[in-house]
Amino acid sequence: xxxxxxxxxxxxxxxxxxxxxxxxxxxxxxxxxxxxxxxxxxxxxxxxxxxxxxxxxxxxxxxxxxxxxxxxxxxxxxxxxxxxxxxxxxxxxxxxxxxxxxxxxxxxxxxxxxxxxxxxxxxxxxxxxxxxxxxxxxxxxxxxxxxxxxxxxxxxxxxxxxxxxxxxxxxxxxxxxxxxxxxxxxxxxxxxxxxxxxxxxxxxxxxxxxxxxxxxxxxxxxxxxxxxxxxxxxxxxxxxxxxxxxxxxxxxxxxxxxxxxxxxxxxxxxxxxxxxxxxxxxxxxxxxxxxxxxxxxxxxxxxxxxxxxxxxxxxxxxxxxxxxxxxxxxxxxxxxxxxxxxxxxxxxxxxxxxxxxxxxxxxxxxxxxxxxxxxxxxxxxxxxxxxxxxxxxxxxxxxxxxxxxxxxxxxxxxxxxxxxxxxxxxxxxxxxxxxxxxxxxxxxxxxxxxxxxxxxxxxx
Amino acid sequence: xxxxxxxxxxxxxxxxxxxxxxxxxxxxxxxxxxxxxxxxxxxxxxxxxxxxxxxxxxxxxxxxxxxxxxxxxxxxxxxxxxxxxxxxxxxxxxxxxxxxxxxxxxxxxxxxxxxxxxxxxxxxxxxxxxxx
Numbered sequence: 001x002x003x004x005x006x007x008x009x010x011x012x013x014x015x016x017x018x019x020x021x022x023x024x025x026x027x028x029x030x031x032x033x034x035x036x037x038x039x040x041x042x043x044x045x046x047x048x049x050x051x052x053x054x055x056x057x058x059x060x061x062x063x064x065x066x067x068x069x070x071x072x073x074x075x076x077x078x079x080x081x082x083x084x085x086x087x088x089x090x091x092x093x094x095x096x097x098x099x100x101x102x103x104x105x106x107x108x109x110x111x112x113x114x115x116x117x118x119x120x121x122x123x124x125x126x127x128x129x130x131x132x133x134x135x136x137x138x139x140x141x142x143x144x145x146x147x148x149x150x151x152x153x154x155x156x157x158x159x160x161x162x163x164x165x166x167x168x169x170x171x172x173x174x175x176x177x178x179x180x181x182x183x184x185x186x187x188x189x190x191x192x193x194x195x196x197x198x199x200x201x202x203x204x205x206x207x208x209x210x211x212x213x214x215x216x217x218x219x220x221x222x223x224x225x226x227x228x229x230x231x232x233x234x235x236x237x238x239x240x241x242x243x244x245x246x247x248x249x250x251x252x253x254x255x256x257x258x259x260x261x262x263x264x265x266x267x268x269x270x271x272x273x274x275x276x277x278x279x280x281x282x283x284x285x286x287x288x289x290x291x292x293x294x295x296x297x298x299x300x301x302x303x304x305x306x307x308x309x310x311x312x313x314x315x316x317x318x319x320x321x322x323x324x325x326x327x328x329x330x331x332x333x334x335x336x337x338x339x340x341x342x343x344x345x346x347x348x349x350x351x352x353x354x355x356x357x358x359x360x361x362x363x364x365x366x367x368x369x370x371x372x373x374x375x376x377x378x379x380x381x382x383x384x385x386x387x388x389x390x391x392x393x394x395x396x397x398x399x400x401x402x403x404x405x406x407x408x409x410x411x412x413x414x415x416x417x418x419x420x421x422x423x424x425x426x427x428x429x430x431x432x433x434x435x436x437x438x439x440x441x442x443x444x445x446x447x448x449x450x451x452x453x454x455x456x457x458x459x460x
Numbered sequence: 461x462x463x464x465x466x467x468x469x470x471x472x473x474x475x476x477x478x479x480x481x482x483x484x485x486x487x488x489x490x491x492x493x494x495x496x497x498x499x500x501x502x503x504x505x506x507x508x509x510x511x512x513x514x515x516x517x518x519x520x521x522x523x524x525x526x527x528x529x530x531x532x533x534x535x536x537x538x539x540x541x542x543x544x545x546x547x548x549x550x551x552x553x554x555x556x557x558x559x560x561x562x563x564x565x566x567x568x569x570x571x572x573x574x575x576x577x578x579x580x581x582x583x584x585x586x587x588x589x590x591x592x
Binding site: 236 | 532
C-alpha cells in the first residue's frame, strides 16, 4: 500500500469506504510510524490526521495494550491477524475509553510486508447499551439482578450527593469497599481521591500515624513530615474498613475528628482540618459490641447515621450467573484468554455451593478455573474440591474415558445432592437401578455423608 | 528534587497506567546528580502512584495518564507533567533546563493548537519550587 497518495494516506477506491465507517483505521510502517488515519480514528482519538501522520502509533493511540501486549506487534511477528482484542485508550481529558482492536499485516503489490493495519472500535456506547439490555442494575463496579440489592443501590445513589457518614455492614467478601467506591464515584467528590484503610490490618500505634500522619521529629525515625490518610483523602472520601477492630483510644480520636472535623498529626502543635467524607464498614455486629462495652456508644451513633446492609451471596443466588459472566469477561481481558463460560454441570455446582466467602470467593473460584482451563468451557474438573466434593482429575489427562468419568461423577453427585443423599431417590432420578448406583459409587470412589437422606443416623 | 520519568523503548512510556519501568533522577540546580531505575511492572495505576509516594518522588513526567491516577498523584503531593513524549534523554535535559513546555515534547494531539491535554497537575501541600 502506498501511503503517500491521498488524504488520510489511503488509496482513492478504498478511501470512500474507510472514511464512511465508524471504526477507526490506521496503518503503520515497519518503524511503527502512522502512514494513514481515517476520519473515525480522528474522532475517537481526537487527533487530526495531519498531526498523527508520521508519529509513533503508541503515542497517538495511547492504549493500555501498546507497551506490554501490542496486537500489531504480534501480528507482524506471527503474520497472523488479531481479532477483537479488548483494552482501553486514554483521551486528552484523561478518560479511559474501552476499545476493541483488530489487526492485519499490510503487504505491497509484490507481497512484501510493508507494515500493519489496525482497526479499533469505541465500545463505550456498546457497554452502556449492553448493560441496559441485560436488565441488570448496578452502581459503580457492583452489579446485580437481585431484588435484595435494589434498595441498596437506590439509597447509595441518593447518598452520593451528600457528605453524610455512611456505615456499610456485610459479611466478608460481599463488596463493602466496592459499594464505598461506588458512592464516591457517582458523587461530587468523584474526581477527588478515594483512600481506603483496613483498620484491622495495622497495629494500633501504626494505624494512628497512618490515619493522622506525623511531623518531623515526632518520634525516633520520623525524619520528615508524613501525611496521614485523612490528609491524602483531602476533599475526597476516606474509607475505614473493619472499623470494629480499632482500639478504645483510637475510637476517642476518631470521634473527635468526626465531631470537630479537625485532627492533630503526631508531633503537631496546631490542628488540621479534615474535609474528607467518611465511609466506614464492618462485618461485626457493632450494636452488640456497644452493649458489651467493646465499642463506644457515642462513636457508634456518630457513624451509624445511615447504614447499608449488603446481603451475603447465598441470599442472592440469582446473581451468580451475572457475576460469573462478569468475571469471565474480566479474566478473558486480563489473562488474554477466550473462555466462553461454564458448562451446565459446572454451573450446577456453583449454584449448589453456600459461598461462605461470598462474591470474593466466587471471583477466586473463577480465577482458579481460568488458570486450569485450556479449553473454551470451564467444567467441573476445573473447580475446587469444596464445590465438587471429589478430587478433580488431572486437567492434562482429558480423554474420552476421563470425560465420561467426570460426567458420571457430576450427574451422580448432582442427583444425590438434589435428593438429600437418598440413594434410592437419586437412582430413580438418574433412571438407573439402585444397585447400579451403588456399583458406580464404589467404582468412582465418591465420598458420601454418613446419613442417606432417610435417617440422620443410618450409615450406608 | 526527585523526578520520576516512566520509560519504554528509551522514550517516555505512552501510558502511565500500564508503564512497567521508570527512571528516578535526583537533581539540584538544573544538574542531575544521581539516577536509578524503578520497577513498576504488574501493578495497578494506583499502586504505581503509591510506589512513587514511597520513594518520595516530587515530580512525575509521563505520557497519557488517567484522571484517577492523576488525582491520586496530586493527592500524594506529586507534581505531574503528563502527555509528554520523546526520547528519555532529551526530555530529561529539557526538564532540567526548564524547557519541558515546548511543543516538541507534547504527545500528538496535545499541543496548544489542538487545545492541549491535561498536561500539568500540581501536588497538594507542596511549596512552589523553581524548576531545578
